[in-house]
Ligand code: ZN
Ligand code: ZN
């Protein structure tokens with residue numbers, strides 16, 4: 093044996109199972125002419141390679157550089173072991189037992205190879221709605237436990253036929269150990285049922301029948317990857333209206349599914365990055381500007397300039413769209429803020445009265461998840477909602493520490509588990525005030541703990557005493573708890589995602605969060621890090637007549653802000669006509685149920701309503717979204733702005749801003765111009781606030797977080813000006829800026845707290 097022969101033992105962990113990792117290693121070893129073996133282990137994938145030292149080194153380099161597209165390497169260890177004199181390279185298929193620490197992949201959109209086979213009449217899976225391979229298909233949504241193999245998935249009910257088994261066992265095959273592998277003969281089947289759940293047609297006839305229903309303008313419930321959708325023909329105005337009426341979803345934009353990028357480009361103006369996002373294996377809903385003259389019914393996305401678009405990401409969706417002339421509206425099959433429906437019987441029970449038919453199948457969904465929503469802003473594709481295709485992908489952290497669970501807030505909730513140097517944010521769970529969503533919240537926590545085989549040492553919740561998540565943490569579960577302020581959690585989340593430790597200046601803008609002083613916070617200038625924060629400034633607090641009633645009716649907020657700005661002498665602006673203003677003014681005069689808030693979301697509401705924009709909203713954020721779109725394409729001349737001292741903190745002047753806007757509106761200035769000026773003013777005023785904190789603290793980094801930063805005009809304007817003034821600016825890239833990011837920040841603050849208390 094030449095003396096430069098050596099053998100190395102390599103362990104890799106991360107997302108390395110169910111993504112074609114072993115065949116990749118096998119082919120790589122063959123390419124370099126090395127011997128040894130590869131196997132799945134409880135801790136990921138174990139490799140032993142033997143050969144000339146230089147070749148082994150090249151192999152190791154390629155192993156880390158050429159990982160399969162869906163794999164994520166989180167840990168790589170390599171050590172020398174005695175030479176074994178092996179003569180071939182093999183895949184060791186001996187089964188794995190014990191508690192696995194390796195990660196399941198997210199659900200993966202249909203790959204190119206499977207798509208080609210799906211429409212190839214000569215292929216044995218021609219028109220098979222559940223075709224998949226190691227590069228595509230269901231993963232997270234069908235897993236019940238670990239390790240990830242067929243027995244621990246929804247596929248355990250389907251025994252592979254001889255042809256499928258051969259593929260499954262052949263290391264050179266694209267379906268080698270593809271756990272959901274199946275075909276017409278042995279796998280799940282599709283069926284069409286009527287509105288009562290009675291079987292009408294099966295197999296390909298079911299797809300054809302479903303398409304015929306859609307073409308007639310009927311509403312169809314379709315079982316997908318992460319749950320059921322409700323679908324209608326997106327070009328049929330009457331059908332879309334009927335869906336809105338039955339689903340009780342009046343104006344919130346609906347997403348549209350198309351077969352491919354060509355069809356997507358007919359509907360929206362897309363750049364390269366947006367096309368890549370649409371065609372990625374995560375296959376999210378992308379918000380993009382409408383192309384003029386497309387054939388989408390006007391009530392699909394009324395009053396907004398952007399459409400939520402996605403590509404058909406399962407073979408079933410591809411087959412259905414092939415039978416139809418145009419795009420489909422695809423919306424989560426649930427009533428507002430309930431969790432997405434996953435079970436066939438549950439679907440019929442919950443959706444009868446909405447759906448005219450059900451396109452179902454017999455592969456169960458274990459972990460539900462809504463479609464993710466992303467948008468291009470501030471130079472990148474950024475999530476507004478994390479869901480299918482992203483979970484359970486981890487967010488890498490800068491450091492290690494104890495396992496912690498953050499449980500988020502209440503609306504648009506998510507939870508997040510920290511384990512080692514990774515954070516695992518959950519999918520969007522919805523508004524957990526809803527009983528089903530609360531159940532989903534508890535189920536997800538249990539599932540995360542199970543698949544990551546970890547018991548957190550601390551549960552971190554919001555400071556709000558009335559949130560159901562707070563009550564769950566403090567009353568229903570046994571682990572130690574820590575309460576964290578809402579906007580501090582936003583700041584910490586932005587730090588963690590950027591792998592920074594702080595301190596930073598936090599510019600945190602959202603609708604509302606519980607303040608330790610008992611008022612509602614939401615336009616906050618903080619200075620802090622994981623160990624604590626101080627409130628340096630905020631938007632000047634204003635009254636909110638009726639609390640939630642004002643959130644739903646921006647005109648009430650506008651009236652209140654005018655009352656305060658003008659000391660009770662409200663000028664007669666056009667928007668006031670048609671509203672019952674006296675009862676509201678009465679509440680304000682007597683300070684009855686008028687909580688004070690520094691909320692930035694409410695400031696947007698007030699400006700929108702004053703300017704003649706949205707008076708009463710049909711969905712959260714509607715007034716602000718429409719106000720931003722009115723300002724497009726850009727910013728205007730700023731209003732004069734001021735920052736006022738108020739004891740220990742400063743106020744960003746709201747009264748003077750409201751008076752200037754009222755003068756503009758009274759003078760007949762249009763809503764678009766008012767909005768352009770308002771946005772520019774916010775950018776300058778917030779930068780001024782950051783400069784003020786920099787002067788007193790010496791801190792030069794700003795973190796931007798909070799749901800208001802879904803507004804890309806504000807985000808991009810603020811990033812540009814802060815950068816021009818010499819700040820380093822941190823923004824979210826993997827988590828939404830809204831409350832979907834809270835749980836990560838909470839967990840990081842909790843980890844810091846625990847580590848500090850353990851060393852103290
Ligand atoms: Zn495939
Ligand atoms: Zn088969």
Ligand code: FE
Nearest residue numbers: 602798799831
């Ligand atoms: Fe928030």
